[in-house]
Amino acid sequence: MPDTLSQTFAALADPTRRAMLARLADGEASVSELAEPFRAEMSLPAVTKHLKVLERAGLITKTKQAQWRPCKINPLPLKDASDWMQQYRRIWEESFDRLEEYLKTVKAKKKAQGKKNDRSK
Amino acid sequence: MPDTLSQTFAALADPTRRAMLARLADGEASVSELAEPFRAEMSLPAVTKHLKVLERAGLITKTKQAQWRPCKINPLPLKDASDWMQQYRRIWEESFDRLEEYLKTVKAKKKAQGKKNDRSK
DNA sequence: CGGTTAATTAACCACATGGTTAATAATAGT
DNA sequence: ACTATTATTAACCATGTGGTTAATTAACCG
Numbered sequence: 001m002p003d004t005l006s007q008t009f010a011a012l013a014d015p016t017r018r019a020m021l022a023r024l025a026d027g028e029a030s031v032s033e034l035a036e037p038f039r040a041e042m043s044l045p046a047v048t049k050h051l052k053v054l055e056r057a058g059l060i061t062k063t064k065q066a067q068w069r070p071c072k073i074n075p076l077p078l079k080d081a082s083d084w085m086q087q088y089r090r091i092w093e094e095s096f097d098r099l100e101e102y103l104k105t106v107k108a109k110k111k112a113q114g115k116k117n118d119r120s121k
Numbered sequence: 122m123p124d125t126l127s128q129t130f131a132a133l134a135d136p137t138r139r140a141m142l143a144r145l146a147d148g149e150a151s152v153s154e155l156a157e158p159f160r161a162e163m164s165l166p167a168v169t170k171h172l173k174v175l176e177r178a179g180l181i182t183k184t185k186q187a188q189w190r191p192c193k194i195n196p197l198p199l200k201d202a203s204d205w206m207q208q209y210r211r212i213w214e215e216s217f218d219r220l221e222e223y224l225k226t227v228k229a230k231k232k233a234q235g236k237k238n239d240r241s242k
Numbered sequence: 243c244g245g246t247t248a249a250t251t252a253a254c255c256a257c258a259t260g261g262t263t264a265a266t267a268a269t270a271g272t
Numbered sequence: 273a274c275t276a277t278t279a280t281t282a283a284c285c286a287t288g289t290g291g292t293t294a295a296t297t298a299a300c301c302g
Contacts (some may be wrong), residue, residue, distance in 0.1 A: 002136075003136060005136075005139070005273045006134050006135060006136055007134075008134075009131070009133040009134035010130070010131070010134035010259095012261095013123075013127050013128075013129075013130035013131035013132040013134055014127060014260090015123075015124060015127055015255090018126070018205075021209075022208075024210060025208070025212055029280080030279090030281095031278070031279060032277090032278065032279080034226040038190065041260090042260090042261070043261080043262065043263080044278090044279070044280090045261085045262080045263085045279090045280075045281080046260070046261055046262080047279095048263085048279065048280060048281090049259085049260070050260085051279095053259090066269055066270065066278085067267095067269045067270070067277060067279070068269095068277095068278065068279085069278080069279065069280095070211075074208075075209055075212040075213035075216055076213065076216075077122075078206060078209045078212075078213060079209075079213040081204065081206065082206040082207070082209075082210070084139075085199060085202065085203040085206065086201075086203070087143075087146070087197045088146060088196055089203070089205075089223075090193060091146055092196035092199060093194040093201075094196065095197075100237045102245060104237075105128075109246095116212075118179055131289095133287095135290085137290095149251095152248070152249060152250095153247090153248065153249080162289085162295080163291070163292090164292065165248085165249070165250090165294085166250075166291085166292080167290065167291055167292080168247090168249095169249065169250060169251090170289085170290070170291085173250095174289090177254080180276085187248090187298095187299055187300065188247065188248045188249075188298060188299040188300065189248065189249085189252095189299095190248080190249065191248095193247080239290075
């Protein structure tokens with residue numbers, strides 16, 4: 001019984017499931033509609049399993065409509081995961097700043113080098 | 122060999138590894154320093170394995186210093202994962218707006234109800 | 243050299259994950 | 273009632289994950 005955040009990240013750690021979420025971002029879809037892009041690569045039960053992972057993570061909710069199971073995206077866990085990540089924003093921005101700084105010094109050096117080599121006729 | 126994003130999310134799907142990242146956000150730390158908070162819960166080889174997962178995901182880099190292996194956080198994959206998530210920002214903001222709207226109508230209804238029940242003497 | 247500290251590797255185990263095929267359920271439509 | 277469609281469940285398999293203990297490597301220190 002892992003915590004919510006772990007379940008969310010685990011659910012996102014699969015390209016098939018991320019593609020399904022992307023599809024659901026455009027609106028509800030039934031299981032077979034979600035399965036359609038993967039029909040060549042995997043069977044329907046495999047799709048059902050992926051959806052179950054997304055459901056247990058709270059990223060989607062399945063409803064009933066005749067013999068269809070329309071799925072709907074639930075963005076809350078995504079927001080929570082995103083909020084968690086923002087903790088580290090400071091760090092990647094710092095590291096980007098350091099990179100910028102470094103590139104500036106490299107460019108400065110290059111310029112000096114250029115001058116040194118400037119024996120144009 | 123899963124894609125980068127999958128490896129990142131998989132690495133983040135474990136509270137121990139997230140705690141290690143949090144520690145590394147405050148600066149470099151050796152393996153045993155990183156292990157310290159977990160000494161009661163798990164052995165050193167377990168820690169080594171977690172670090173290997175983080176390393177393969179590109180979230181940390183290990184260097185050498187005598188018999189120590191100082192680890193440093195590398196925020197790039199975190200930024201990429203965060204950027205990916207921002208796709209869904211629209212959705213959770215929309216759903217928040219809908220919730221707000223709903224709460225407004227509920228409050229309005231409550232008020233009306235209150236009036237109806239107002240037979241104070 | 244010999245001992246200590248830091249960390250990894252090896253070998254193993256239980257359990258989860260991602261897939262399969264075959265069988266089953268549930269609803270719609272005629 | 274029968275058949276087709278949609279989806280799930282069951283049973284199975286290979287591989288990955290998270291942990292263990294014991295052995296090994298590598299560097300320092302006296």
